Amino acid sequence: MIDVVLPCLDEAAALPWVLERMPYGYRPIVVDNGSTDGSARVAEAHGATVVHEPRRGFGAACHTGLMAATARIVCFMDADASLDPRQLPRVAEPVLAGDGDLVLGRRVERRPGPGGGGHGWPAHARAGNAVLAWRLRRGAGIPLRDLGPMRACRREALVALGLADRRFGYPLEMVLRAAAAGWRVTEREVDYLPRAGRSKVTGTVRGTLRAIADMRAVLASHRP
Structure with missing residues (x-):
C-alpha cells in the first residue's frame, strides 16, 4: 500500500475524476483545508x-x-485534476526500487485535460517555477527542471526531516532538506x-507572487 496525500481547498468538481483514477494499491488521503463546496463529502463518497x-x-x-499516512511510501499530488493519478507509479516505483529517495514529476503540458477543457499552466507561473528550478540547480546542485507537486518518498524519512514551513514554501523546503x-x-x-x-495560486499573478515570496523565504533560510 502507498499513501497519496491530496491537499484540498474547494475541489469538489475535480475530485471524482482524480479519485476514480487512483491506481490499485494507492490509498488517497484528502486533506480538507477549509473547503466550502462540499469537497470532504465528495471525497468520502x-x-x-x-x-x-x-x-x-x-x-x-x-x-x-x-x-x-501510515504506508512506507507516501506520495503527494494536487487534487485539481491537473495531474493524472494513473501516473503516480512513475514517481513511486523508483523509490520502491531503491533508485531514488525523493522523486518529483516533471510536468509536460498535455491537452486535453479531463472534460476536454480547463485552465492550463499560466506563463507567469511557468516562468516562476523555471527560475526556482534554475536556482536549485545553480545554487544547490539539485538536478531538477521543475518543482513538481507530484512526488514520492519514504514516509518515515520525510517525517525525520522536520519540515517547518506551513505555507507555499513546503514543497521547496522538502527538496532542500532532502538534498542536504x-x-x-x-x-x-x-x-x-x-x-x-x-x-488559487497560479491562477492569478498575485497568488503566484505570494507563493514565490514564501519560497524565497525558504531559500534564504537554507543558504549554506
Whole structure:
C-alpha cells in the first residue's frame, strides 16, 4: 500500500475524476483545508480517507496528510485534476526500487485535460517555477527542471526531516532538506493537464507572487 496525500481547498468538481483514477494499491488521503463546496463529502463518497486541517496553508495541509499516512511510501499530488493519478507509479516505483529517495514529476503540458477543457499552466507561473528550478540547480546542485507537486518518498524519512514551513514554501523546503540530508533527488516526466477551475495560486499573478515570496523565504533560510 502507498499513501497519496491530496491537499484540498474547494475541489469538489475535480475530485471524482482524480479519485476514480487512483491506481490499485494507492490509498488517497484528502486533506480538507477549509473547503466550502462540499469537497470532504465528495471525497468520502468516492472512498477517500478524509482528514481536516483548519489552519489555512498548503504546507499545513500537506503536513497533516503526512502525519495521517501510515504506508512506507507516501506520495503527494494536487487534487485539481491537473495531474493524472494513473501516473503516480512513475514517481513511486523508483523509490520502491531503491533508485531514488525523493522523486518529483516533471510536468509536460498535455491537452486535453479531463472534460476536454480547463485552465492550463499560466506563463507567469511557468516562468516562476523555471527560475526556482534554475536556482536549485545553480545554487544547490539539485538536478531538477521543475518543482513538481507530484512526488514520492519514504514516509518515515520525510517525517525525520522536520519540515517547518506551513505555507507555499513546503514543497521547496522538502527538496532542500532532502538534498542536504544526502537524498538522491530525481525527476520523471508526467503529464500536466488543464486543471478543473482556476488555481488559487497560479491562477492569478498575485497568488503566484505570494507563493514565490514564501519560497524565497525558504531559500534564504537554507543558504549554506
